[in-house]
Amino acid sequence: MELKQIQYFIALFEEGTVTRAARRLNIAQPALSMQIAKLETEIRQKLFERGPHGMAPTEAARLMYRLYTPIMRDIDHAREHLSRRDVIVTGRVSLGMVSSEAQSVLPESLARFDALFPQVEVSVADGFSAQLIDAVESGRLDAAIINKPRGRLTLHVEPLIVEEMVLVTSVVHGPELPDEIDLTQQSGIEFVLPTRRNGLRGALDAALMAADVVIKPKFEIDLLSTIVQFVEQSSVATILPRVVVQAKVDEGALRARTIASPPIVRHIIQVTHPKRPIGPAAQALITIITDEIKRVTTGVMGKQAP
Template sequence: MDLRQIRYFVAACEEGSLSAAAVRLNCTAPGVSQQMTALEGRLGTSLFERTPRGVTPTPAGRRFYDRCLAVLKAVSEAEIEIEDFKAGLCGSVSAGFAPGVAKAILPQALARFTREFPRVDLEISSGSADALVSATSSGTLDFFVGQFAKAHIGLSANPIGRYPVALISGVRRGFMPMKPLRLDSVAPLKLVLPSAANSLRPKIEEAIQGGAIAVERTILMDNLPAGLEFVSQTDWSWILPYWLCLKELGNERVTVNPIVDPTLRVDVALIFPAQRPLSRPSQLLYDYFCQELQRTESEWQRIMAGALSSS
């Protein structure tokens, strides 16, 4: 057994297809098939159930997959350690961030990182959770910070935290800025809803169905800049994470209101390939991001405390 067989096996498990594994590894499908047959012969057991649609690990294959991940992670850690030792902190980071945190949190973390580590090349992506999770799974991204709607084979998700949200409305709606609101006791809202991939969406819908949020009309919106501009020109409202609300406090065309009830939170996680740990540059960029996230949360809590004490 060699590392090539282990890499082929892990790719086949995660892709669910020998041909897809071949594309991912830039080799031929017959080559992958031959190596998997040889590996099963060496181990004396079947690792895959083969169907016309692809392959799925057998119980033995799933157990072997976990062991292979540990091997690949150990090899990757050793390579990273040697690279850092030889060259100091350099290299590259390719990371994805959900649009909200990319707009409100990431710039400050990036400014610090690029100033302190000029030898590290950066490639930053933002977009839908599905697209960024897929890019992380394929290895295009080193990690993704955002929402993780469902388990994805080959990826690890470390929860970062659960964070408060607030209501942003056009000034035509008539809310007093920063007045805490109970959404079941205000006149029905015209409410912008996030896409189904957003972890906040089912929580909002559950609150609407349970009567905790009164709504007159809803609209689905995925584009953050367009949605904020739409709200600012109308009497519509949007429930958004606190970090976006902070950015809009100086916008005279909208009002921001803390939500007292219902209690809603948005989940954020670090998502990365299970077989490959974060490189030192990636880890540092992630650490700087988390520090900025913590700083803005403390600022929001301070503003919230003042709003609640004066209400």
């Protein structure tokens, strides 16, 4: 397997058509198709199915994308870092993250960051979005990755990612439900949800209110890890970002169903103080964290929402 083949595969996976992928890579379409065919022969797996709307990735392709995307990004970061090998990045990064992201992708992100910036010290705090906003405003944090609040902020805001939220049940104890859920038609499901202090609940309530759907949870818990364990061991359901539950879904303990109506997403943003711009190390860490979120969610769902 050649590096070029992996680059071609990632381009086709992300672009969805041979035409767009070849244009992105600045190569001829037959050359791209030939390399993908060689790759499929080498790994003995079909990676794409041709459909009316382009090239649809198979499950093998989704797995390959999840495995190789962080490797390719590390290679790009390393190439850039080596091109500036006379400059050693040092210092300290103080970052805040909402718990749902910290628990899901932080260990892998920190490992990747440390390999690229071994001279940089990192401090990460988790909490509710409101707490992290206060910490950035007061200077206790350089930046924070939070759920987008409803009100306006005095901080500098940069959108990072739009995340799908899914309905989650236990594989063993959960109720029988269709693969796609219409919450306007479902009744009789008992829910455990985060409390209203949690930004996730705000995104959920806003989407439900717009669709005139009412969910009265039987349980309200702010510890997302506890919600996940509770759902795994009971018949109750929850609605959480896919990134929070994907590890348990991969293990076969939980089942995540797409919510077709109303679609529910949460917007993840980066906030910094307008008078205290962050340095290259902090920005690199945020980029790696965002990449990890996309790797987990895009590897399952296909192309990430813009």
